[in-house]
Amino acid sequence: xxxxxTSYLKSNTTPGQAGNQFWAFVYIILIFLGLSVAxxxxxxxxxxxxxxxxxxxxxMRVGPHGLLQPIADAIKLLIKEDIMPAEADKVVFxxxxxxxxxxxxxxxxxxxxxxxxAVTDMNIGVLFMLGVSSLGVLAIVMAGWASNSHYxxxxxxxxSAQMVSYEIxxxxxxxxxxxxxxxxxxxxxxxxxxxxxxxxxxxxxxKAQQExxxxxxxxxxxxxxxxxxxxxxxxVAETNRAPFDLPEAxxxxxxxxxxxxxxxRWSLFFLAEYSAMIAVSAIAVTLWLGGWLRPFPxxxxxxxxxxxxxxxxxxxxxxxxxxxxxxxxRMPKHPYFRVQTLGLxxxxxxxxxxxxxxxMPPVRDRIQDIYWFSFKVxxxxxxxxxxxxxxxxxxxxxxxxxxxxxxLPMGIxxxxxxxxxxxxx
Amino acid sequence: MTPxxxxxxxxxxxxxxxxxxxxxxxxKNAVHSALALILTLLALAGLYLMLYAPFVAGVQIILYxxxxxxxxxxxxMLVSIERSQKEEQFxxxxxxxFIAAGVLGVLFVLVYVKGRALLPAxxxxxxxxxxxxxxxxxxxxxxxxxxxxxxxxxxxVAIIGAVVMAKKRI
Numbered sequence: 001x002x003x004x005x006t007s008y009l010k011s012n013t014t015p016g017q018a019g020n021q022f023w024a025f026v027y028i029i030l031i032f033l034g035l036s037v038a039x040x041x042x043x044x045x046x047x048x049x050x051x052x053x054x055x056x057x058x059x060m061r062v063g064p065h066g067l068l069q070p071i072a073d074a075i076k077l078l079i080k081e082d083i084m085p086a087e088a089d090k091v092v093f094x095x096x097x098x099x100x101x102x103x104x105x106x107x108x109x110x111x112x113x114x115x116x117x118a119v120t121d122m123n124i125g126v127l128f129m130l131g132v133s134s135l136g137v138l139a140i141v142m143a144g145w146a147s148n149s150h151y152x153x154x155x156x157x158x159x160s161a162q163m164v165s166y167e168i169x170x171x172x173x174x175x176x177x178x179x180x181x182x183x184x185x186x187x188x189x190x191x192x193x194x195x196x197x198x199x200x201x202x203x204x205x206x207k208a209q210q211e212x213x214x215x216x217x218x219x220x221x222x223x224x225x226x227x228x229x230x231x232x233x234x235x236v237a238e239t240n241r242a243p244f245d246l247p248e249a250x251x252x253x254x255x256x257x258x259x260x261x262x263x264x265r266w267s268l269f270f271l272a273e274y275s276a277m278i279a280v281s282a283i284a285v286t287l288w289l290g291g292w293l294r295p296f297p298x299x300x301x302x303x304x305x306x307x308x309x310x311x312x313x314x315x316x317x318x319x320x321x322x323x324x325x326x327x328x329x330r331m332p333k334h335p336y337f338r339v340q341t342l343g344l345x346x347x348x349x350x351x352x353x354x355x356x357x358x359x360m361p362p363v364r365d366r367i368q369d370i371y372w373f374s375f376k377v378x379x380x381x382x383x384x385x386x387x388x389x390x391x392x393x394x395x396x397x398x399x400x401x402x403x404x405x406x407x408l409p410m411g412i413x414x415x416x417x418x419x420x421x422x423x424x425x
Numbered sequence: 426m427t428p429x430x431x432x433x434x435x436x437x438x439x440x441x442x443x444x445x446x447x448x449x450x451x452x453k454n455a456v457h458s459a460l461a462l463i464l465t466l467l468a469l470a471g472l473y474l475m476l477y478a479p480f481v482a483g484v485q486i487i488l489y490x491x492x493x494x495x496x497x498x499x500x501x502m503l504v505s506i507e508r509s510q511k512e513e514q515f516x517x518x519x520x521x522x523f524i525a526a527g528v529l530g531v532l533f534v535l536v537y538v539k540g541r542a543l544l545p546a547x548x549x550x551x552x553x554x555x556x557x558x559x560x561x562x563x564x565x566x567x568x569x570x571x572x573x574x575x576x577x578x579x580x581x582v583a584i585i586g587a588v589v590m591a592k593k594r595i
Contacts, residue, residue: 092460123557127483134491138463141498145456153502160495167492200558 016120114369155256324348
């Protein structure tokens with residue numbers, strides 16, 4: 001038994017490829033927990049950042065700086081009455097939230113957090129992610145129809161039209177990036193070995209970027225950049241986020257497809273929306289931003305730079321700890337705030353401890369990939385919030401126009417040009 | 426890597442596909458039928474995966490379950506469900522139906538029995554799953570390039586035809 005567990009650690013592949021069910025299970029649990037924590041953190045960050053962008057304070061009451069607000073919200077949602085409309089289609093109404101969560105979480109089994117840090121690596125990796133996340137549309141349509149009410153139905157129709165339209169532009173951008181994996185021997189830097197066939201597997205795509213010494217966003221400049229831009233716009237539309245949040249436009253449709261949902265079922269939709277955002281960001285990071293690779297792997301080489309970059313994870317957590325301690329200092333000295341002050345200090349101490357653990361050499365070598373991958377995904381998450389704080393919502397005809405008349409022709413053009421340039425260079 | 430619990434998954438997926446197929450024709454509500462069809466399509470994708478054809482499975486999910494069925498649902502939702510629920514679901518031509526089904530069944534059995542010798546012998550060799558997509562691509566774009574391009578041209582004509590017919594003024 002112990003041999004079975006330890007044998008994987010030497011195999012240097014993902015658990016799925018090694019056929020090791022124990023470690024696959026461990027990875028699934030870790031990813032599930034990590035995602036849940038990320039969604040909770042994202043909930044707090046989104047409210048805080050949006051508030052600061054609008055010169056408000058945001059949640060301040062529950063815990064220091066509202067740190068416990070998401071937990072309070074979660075408890076509120078779980079003990080709320082779960083309403084099923086009398087005229088609703090019971091079976092479909094019940095299935096929709098389950099399906100949306102299943103699709104949102106299933107895609108993460110191929111997300112590569114590192115060369116060996118994925119549940120499994122599939123031959124059809126990207127295709128699998130796009131396919132399973134496109135099933136999320138079905139769940140939204142089911143939810144809107146089963147509610148048997150006007151606003152949800154309109155929201156569902158809008159969302160299906162929008163997602164089907166933007167999936168095409170998104171697919172073309174992805175194909176352009178996959179095409180680049182096949183051009184091993186050629187390209188900007190003329191390194192690597194050319195095999196002529198590309199790959200769809202997530203891990204192999206990142207390895208191709210490593211071999212070609214270029215993230216695909218910089219490859220065939222500006223073709224890679226344009227493909228990335230198309231994907232970055234389409235992925236916001238795919239996840240129904242501002243400025244493309246017409247399916248749940250509050251001012252027109254109250255809450256869109258999930259108007260009739262409440263309590264636990266609503267929270268499932270919330271969870272799925274945020275994990276879908278993380279999933280598409282993970283695709284973008286893998287395809288264009290070099291996945292788990294650290295910045296400047298070719299310019300800043302050598303042992304010193306390796307050491308400097310491997311210190312990043314620990315230093316990040318230590319910085320967060322310092323921020324928490326500064327917050328503790330600045331807490332009002334009134335006895336009413338004593339518990340909060342102690343809590344924030346304790347939180348800072350925990351963060352500092354994590355930072356110190358991450359600074360240990362054996363840990364920091366193994367954690368680096370995961371840190372850089374999460375860091376890039378986190379940058380996308382911040383972009384999502386930034387968009388929401390900045391852009392006004394599109395009108396529906398404008399949305400369709402952008403999808404079909406701007407992004408789609410651009411996608412086709414980039415695809416053709418990438419192929420031509422790849423053959424010529 | 427050895428396959429895990431293969432017979433179990435085969436019977437599970439085939440059972441789901443059959444169940445979905447039966448639900449498609451017996452449900453009165455068109456939306457329920459469409460959802461049952463999606464269940465069938467997903468089960469078929471699972472069967473493709475078991476046949477070591479991940480690319481076909483992925484395309485099955487993206488195109489059928491994710492694309493075509495969404496458009497199906499889109500149209501069905503705009504149709505009044507109340508009227509279709511009052512309509513007669515089956516026209517009662519049991520005798521003709523049974524005869525047709527019986528003849529078809531006998532035909533299938535005959536083809537299986539007589540044509541057994543023509544089928545290639547089952548091989549124990551497992552195809553190389555990790556190169557599946559690459560092999561499909563090479564075959565499509567090298568050996569069968571002409572047929573593939575003709576098919577894509579046909580589709581293009583169909584798309585243009587649909588646009589011409591749907592638009593009054595171009």
